[in-house]
Amino acid sequence: MDNMKLDQIKHIGPICALKVISNNLLLSGEGPTLSLYDYIKGEKIFERLVFKRNKIHGIEIINSSNDIEDDIKIVIWGGRSLSIFTLNNFKDLNYEIPHYGVSDWIFHCLFENESTLHVLNSHNIVHTVSLLNDNCKLINTKHCGWKSILYSGTISINKETGKITVLAGTVMNGILIWDFETCQVKHNLTEHEGSIFKVVASPDNKYIISCSDDRSIKVWDMETGELLANGWGHGSRIWGLNVYNISNDGFNIFSCSEDCTARVWRFNFHDNYNNGELIQERIILVHTGRHVWSLDLNDEKKLGFTAGADGKIFVSDLNESQRDGYWGHKWELNDISNEINCVFQKGELIKNYSDFGYGLIAVTSEGKIMILKDYKKWKLLFIDDKFAKFCILKIFENEPIVIIAGKMGDCILMKFNENCEIEIKHEFNLNDSFNRLGNILINGYDDNYFALFESPNPNDPLIYKKIDPINLSILESYELLKPKDKITISSLEYNKVSNMLFVGCRFATMLVYKIENENEKNQPLVVYKNLFKGDTVSSIKSLYDNSNNTMLYITNKDGTYHIMKINENSTYEYLQSSKIQKGFLEGHIKTPNGDILLYGFKSDCFFVWNETKQYEVYREICGGPHRRWNFKYWFDSNNRLRYRFVYTRSSEVQIVQQGEPYAFELLSDGLHGREIRDICVINSQNNNDEKIIITGAEDTTLKISTLKNDGTFNSHWTYREHIGGLQSIHAINDEYILSSSAKEELYLWKITECDNKKCMSLESSLPPSEENPDLRVMDFDSIEVYDKINGKKIGFLIVTVYSNSMIKVIYYDIASKKFKVLIDDNYMQCCIFHVRFVCIDKRLFVLIASTNGHLSIYDINNVIGKYFSIDDSNIKEVKLSLNDNKFEEINESTKLDKLIINQQIHQSSVKALDILQETNGCIKVITGGDDNSIIVSKITKDEGLKFDIESFLPSAASSTITTVTVIDEKTVLVGAVDQSIKLWNIENGLTLVDNKYTTVADTGCSEIASFKNGEKYLLIGGAGFSIWKITN
Amino acid sequence: MGKSSKDKRDLYYRKAKEEGWRARSAFKLLQLNEQFDLFNDVKRVVDLCAAPGSWSQVLSKEIFKDKNNSDAKIVAVDLQPMSPIDNVIELQADITHPKTLEMIMHHFDGEKADFVCSDGAPDVTGLHDLDEYIQAQLILSALQLATCILKTGGKFVAKIFRGRDIDLLYSQLGYLFDKVICAKPRSSRASSLEAFIVCIGYRPRNGWIPSLNSNLSTEEFFQDLKIGRNSLNNELNLEFNDEERIVAPFIACGDLNSIDSDATY
């Protein structure tokens, strides 16, 4: 018998506990594994499995011998389990971690001292445990006489008096506060609605802070039980909170919620407790999906730590303004007027800013040109009427060269030195070319600097000027003719590979020029229109890699971005396209480590978003639509992003420059924010040592990642095209995949690689059958179709099944990117879960499995035979070819031919299915159901087809079987919601080969990745993602 | 847990509206009854976690169909308030609180009940293990009441989510009932993990006299009842893996031709 075995090598999933243990160390509970991070260096130092099954839900520590880190005593708990050890024990692999338990779920543990631990359970009972001589002994059990189920609870100790208080959050509005010594209930606080999800005491034990179902945070007086303040703001339920920064004035609260955000609140003692309101000071959006469950604080260094369902650990700086190099200031116009000793006229405003690296240049609506030296002191440079009312101010990215221009085409180029003094100045005007100026765009590459001038007159050409960076003289000047349609330019880039100039415009248009002969009128080489559905191309940046391709990163106002590849013949394709969740994009930044950051605006905020890792880097509330702003960024010696942002808000000038970060932002990358619903594995086109993994989740996103044959896993991009939660993802071949979701979405994606990342782009989508699509595309299958004569791939035959019993067979034509529905019919009135094409003896069938527990097979040869022939007799891979020209004639869809098999095998839904094509021509179907059973059935050739059940195991798992994956000719993997993953041998009956427990709850999908070198990995998805090595 | 139930337009929802049930859940109980003949000989019932009340409606209609039914009684309990239903005594309380169980017992005044059911579902937090645990606690509270109030041979039905520890519960119920079955009505979505345990033939444990004591939590209540639950000991060395696990037989109920709750139109 075989000895095939499963070993988990990686797990990414919900994080339910965080604990800061020093000014550089953090403990994190990642399922049953405890991890230790250094958050200054941004490294994981150590990890170890500490529980067998239970997830770690809480961590507390005690450190009596203050300085010696290794002596820190740690208690971790989760479910009914708990364990106590020192940091030293934890790191010592020879030390066996002890495992204890109580008979009820644990909500909190507290060390009263080194040898006494209190444990609060979910029925409001406290067990006291003695820890003398490294032994755990239950010494006491206390309660307050109220033993209903809790949703949260904390044991709190007053550090001065040693008095212990229990704070318990019930399911029916109430918070019970009871004195541990006397067991007397002090307060029953009932002003919340619904279950109480967290209740804690302030570190000085004077206040109680709680949150609940009702989305409010409440502050109560510990002594009197009086409700002092409410905090409203979170958009969903609040899961956690804590108090920090206590002073004579008040304190701060750090909270985290189902709305993916963490928030900072202020409670002031004076002002009559802010009139009963908590002031919301900051919103931190760094998690995706849904839940941020865990948080902790470093009060001394003012850092906030959050983690949740997405597996990310994020460190937020709660005291940015105290970091080295931070600079934040605001000026009223009056302040500036006083500083420059010059009166502003009524209604005079600052219209434009440009940051040249040593200071800032600004111009007012009355033509006052001012300098903000070192970002601190204003100086008047000059006043010139020519720049009043309308003025353009632009700055080169890497040179302190500024261009300022007026409405009539008067321009001044200025170069500044480190003292913010003008070094060189060059004035010119554009009268030769046009009499009105509309806009200027500037850009540069290597040592070349150029500007593009646009007149509002559609008949005027664009003027391109190349500028000498040393003496600011104009080196070259060209006229670029505009196309006939009215255009408005918005972004500019030069590409070195193709030697072309790209001009982005409004209405999703892009112009391409090749600049060759001076003074000649250059026609655009190409005009790309309707590049995407949205609006303005807001930024273009060349992407250079080892290939000789012309590639551009483009961002668009509508929140989409693309990597665009321009082919030799001027056609283009998108290698990568995606969009942000909300907001307008202004530009993109690539960090030295390859992360892509996007920046822009949403509602009243400016934001910088790390698209690669999916978190907000920076957010500044800067007001409404008529924004005046300047964002300047650079990378410091540690390759970290630094930035300065200047903006006008209600006539005040505000500047923020971020200081040197104290800690590392992201300690763990995580993956999806909600349950993973399907996994798809494809071969990397040019690397046998890696596979491309596409995952799709309830959070509606798709992610593309790579798995190397040594087990390393890296995520590259996230896609937000689907509106509904993902249902299925399958590969057609190594180049195309399909994904489907609720809202009747079926998307075809093309996989490529560029900028050192795997990427994909939406190629086409199947139009829904209803105006208000509400159906789920449950599953689909596909076969490649070849040209009969030249053998080239020309399309795919696809079968899709739906939640309303609909079945469609569709042909997709690669060249025209169009779908044609060949068959459109219904099975019965139940939801179809699975579909496969099966080919037996050169005949093609459709096999489906549904909620009624049936396996059903349709013969589709009559319909399919009209258009296609099955050429290849290789049973493992069906080869279809299209009969000449028939495709054009297909006008309307037909019905399905006869249902040749319709047999109930499971009692209710067939939840999992995979097939195994045997060499002798028959097909094995392995199914798992809601009824906990596994069935192996066999389909063989007969007069029609013959269907037999080969083996049946009724209680193969203790709950619904949700995934079946064939591993090889004799082995299948079966996963169930009871979190079991089992390998079964299916040669003769069903024999169990291996049985493991997975930390992935709501276990729902699996896939296998087999490498050329023989390595085999199993991927499991659900509420988390884990990778297992399969060995023999 | 499973997929979010977003679609309010499904056929069961509409059918419930038409037939006057307060919730589509009514069909779950009706289909369970079709399969197991639950209502046969049933007169005194406790409906736990009953709001908005469609199970109580079904029960009230069934039990009080013939008018002179003096010894019949239905007590319905929920955290949420419920609008009145004919012949149903309604209590707003937390069923995990021992005092609530006392209150219910009080209404029965020493008499036994024929049927205890609970369709309870907690506030789902997304922490799958916690959600499953709280769900299990709701079932245990219901079971606690059942052991005190159910007549020998009585029936017990409760909603379950079949997560990783469901086999523990099956095994424990096996000590108290002749038959324990996991049933899935067709009106319950296949895409959700919901199912129902149907326990038939209550068999009080020999020598164990259940007594409600508002000082005991549910967990403590079951501690000396030998049904394979681990109980707290001084060394805190609970060996969870030693706890018995069995898989209850599965039965899908409701006619195959009845509406499929997963198919949306």
Ligand SMILES: C[S@@+](CC[C@H](N)C(=O)[O-])C[C@H]1O[C@@H](n2cnc3c(N)ncnc32)[C@H](O)[C@@H]1O
């Ligand atoms: C699915 S609904 C019940 C529907 C009901 N069977 C019907 O047919 O209308 C679940 C109910 O469980 C209740 N519940 C949850 N936890 C509870 C507790 N600890 N005590 C009482 N009721 C609870 C909720 O308030 C909710 O109304």
